Amino acid sequence: MPKVTEAHRAERREQILLAAARCFARDGFHATSMDTVIAEAGLSAGAVYGYYRGKDELIEAAAGRAVELLGDVLPVVAAAPSPAALVEQLLGLVTEVADRLGFDPTRIAVLAWGESVRNPRVREPVARAYTAIRAHMAEAVRHWQRDGRMAADADPEEVAKVLFGLLPGFIVQRQLIGDVHPDRYAAALRALTGGAGTG
């Protein structure tokens, strides 16, 4: 049986997914044709369809990939000494991964939000990932409350929503206007939260 190794298969899937992600980040989900993805991957139609069922599956995979990068920062989030420090590290990571990946995951995230309006297969994994992040942020808030750095009567879950919301707020302005910077953003947040934050 000339079966190709499983590692090779995974590699091919990755190659196709990254090619698709680059195309999506450049042109959007619906303006990129399968021909474009196929050409970007350097393969043929038959090959691509041997690894993915179709365009929808590719969109879902790309959206999932763009979002699961946030999983890397869960430990950072839980251990942040202050809201501004948390946000600063989060935004810093989000802005730097673009080079490491060859495509900008925040672009795909914005596309995924739009796609989520009508496609549950995109929305659900994204919502799950975001909810997980928020849970870790709520944990951080509880730490701050125990340390007396935040009002004890505040609802940690709700504060976490606001903290998490700073991320899409940053991304939208970065993609649409482009005049935001992680450090400045965090500094402004520090001014807003009282300025006495550590780190």
Next chain:
Amino acid sequence: MPKVTEAHRAERREQILLAAARCFARDGFHATSMDTVIAEAGLSAGAVYGYYRGKDELIEAAAGRAVELLGDVLPVVAAAPSPAALVEQLLGLVTEVADRLGFDPTRIAVLAWGESVRNPRVREPVARAYTAIRAHMAEAVRHWQRDGRMAADADPEEVAKVLFGLLPGFIVQRQLIGDVHPDRYAAALRALTGGAGTG
């Protein structure tokens, strides 16, 4: 000349635009066909194309409409007594207009962000509207600084970016997860900004 009145023409354009907006908010830009929009408007293809050049123009018009609603709140923004009060009023307005309009403009806003990735004709007006809002927020920040309610060394433009960013942050969570509420969000922000904010 049975020329129809100019008011009638404007009314027809509005009828078509609202129909398109409803369809877009329901299914997204690309999953709605012109047939759907035409049926929703209760007109014929020829009629619709007599008022709009094509689907792209309809998308741009819907995106512009969804965004220009923010123009109504410019006075509110400039006069807000505190960050939390500003955000509370902003989010309150954004969540209530859905009923008044027959479609949810925040859904179209999310779609417009995604479309902005590749289409400057959508991005530019949205970016302009958002920049205008931010400018008014910066003005509010300067007021707070003059009143001694905010650190004088903070950059008002940067603080305005964070304040504005709370809006897309709220919208994304509302659309994808759905467990956010304007009042609770503002309350959490109050906890984050020190809790001593007025109203």
Next chain:
DNA sequence: CACTAAAAAAGGAACGCTCGTTCTTCAACA
């Protein structure tokens, strides 16, 4: 070690379908 055969993967042309758009025809009103 060489050759053969089988099996899987990659190639790529072609299909069918949907969608946006146009254009000719019809109706209404002054």
Next chain:
DNA sequence: TGTTGAAGAACGAGCGTTCCTTTTTTAGTG
């Protein structure tokens, strides 16, 4: 009766997908 808005069938392009062919790889055999 002429002019204009509306109707709706028809067209053409572009897309995702499939399917048949070609190439490559591997296992078995003399």
